[in-house]
Amino acid sequence: MGYPYKLPKLKYEFSALEPHIDTRTMSIHYEKHHGGYVAKLNAALENYPELHEKSLTELLMNLDSLPADIRTAVRNNGGGHANHTMYWAIMSPKGSLQPTGALAEALDATFGDFETFKAEFKKAALGRFGSGWAWLVVDAEGELSITSTPNQDNPISQGLIPIMGLDVWEHAYYLNYQNRRGDYIDAWWNVVDWDAIGANYTALHIADTLAKAAEAVRQTWQNFRKNLGL
Numbered sequence: 001m002g003y004p005y006k007l008p009k010l011k012y013e014f015s016a017l018e019p020h021i022d023t024r025t026m027s028i029h030y031e032k033h034h035g036g037y038v039a040k041l042n043a044a045l046e047n048y049p050e051l052h053e054k055s056l057t058e059l060l061m062n063l064d065s066l067p068a069d070i071r072t073a074v075r076n077n078g079g080g081h082a083n084h085t086m087y088w089a090i091m092s093p094k095g096s097l098q099p100t101g102a103l104a105e106a107l108d109a110t111f112g113d114f115e116t117f118k119a120e121f122k123k124a125a126l127g128r129f130g131s132g133w134a135w136l137v138v139d140a141e142g143e144l145s146i147t148s149t150p151n152q153d154n155p156i157s158q159g160l161i162p163i164m165g166l167d168v169w170e171h172a173y174y175l176n177y178q179n180r181r182g183d184y185i186d187a188w189w190n191v192v193d194w195d196a197i198g199a200n201y202t203a204l205h206i207a208d209t210l211a212k213a214a215e216a217v218r219q220t221w222q223n224f225r226k227n228l229g230l
Contacts, residue, residue, distance in 0.1 A: 003052035004042045007035055008085050016093040020187040022176045030088070033171055037080030037152070044073035056082050060156050079152035083133055086165045090200075092193035099194040103201040110144045117146075122185050124148045125168050136164040136197070138204050163200035164192075 007030070014026040045051050048067065051059065059066065059078055066074055098114050099107060111117040125134035128148040135147050137160040147155060148168075155162045166188060173184035 002054055002056075003045050005038050005056070005081055007031075007038055008088060010088055012091075012093050017091060017191045020190045021091075021173075025171075025173065025175045028175075029167075029171060030084075034080070034084040037077045037084065040073060041077040041081055044070040044077065057156060060154050061159075063157055075157070076152050079154040079157075082154050082156075083152055083165055083167065086162060087167050090164055090193050090196045091188075091191045092196070093191065094193075095189075095191045096194040099198050101198055101202070103194070103198040106144050106201065118189065121146050121166075122182070125166050125185050126182060128168050131169040134166045134168060135160075135162045137162050138201070142204075161204060163204065164197045 010030065014030070015023040017026060048070065051066070056078055059074055060082060063071055063075055098104065104114070107114060107117050111120060121134060121136065124146045125148065128134060128150070130150065132148055132150045132153075135149065135155050137145055137147055137155045139145060139160055145160075147160065149155060149158075166185065168181060168185075173181065177184040177187075
């Protein structure tokens with residue numbers, strides 16, 4: 001959806017992720033921080049009606065094409081909106097112990113096993129100096145990798161598609177964990193919704209398969225026409 005952007009509707013109450021993420025942190029994080037990004041993104045785009053129909057993904061993938069006077073605001077606040085929208089969507093009060101299906105197979109193929117993946121992801125989250133995010137992403141070849149970004153940068157601006165993101169800004173955990181980012185990360189695994197993340201991965205896999213099939217049909221048709229001299 002395009003302008004004006006709105007906060008996403010949460011699928012759980014602010015208190016639902018207790019004790020891993022406390023109610024007050026959820027309330028402030030969602031209403032004040034995420035709400036602030038949405039308001040500032042809309043303000044930046046207000047006087048540019050030609051950008052109102054573009055999706056947030058389009059804006060973040062093409063930051064260099066945006067007017068210079070709003071480029072930083074869209075990068076920061078558009079990234080903040082996209083990042084937090086994913087963050088809320090991949091958490092659940094029920095959580096799930098580990099992924100299944102195609103995502104589980106891909107994680108094992110890439111990292112060796114699930115526990116190794118978790119250790120590498122935590123390393124990336126702890127290693128992000130200052131404010132930022134840790135991500136599980138899919139590259140242009142369909143391969144999984146772990147990365148981190150500063151501030152509110154979204155991997156899509158680098159040509160990577162995120163399927164899981166962890167907020168490691170202090171506002172995400174400081175009320176409950178103070179400076180113990182590692183404890184926050186360990187607790188966060190208890191509310192990760194692997195079904196949602198698996199659905200993100202499957203959707204990309206299906207889209208990639210369809211795109212490759214369409215390209216194969218196009219190539220076959222071109223060869224057919226060439227052979228017939230058309």
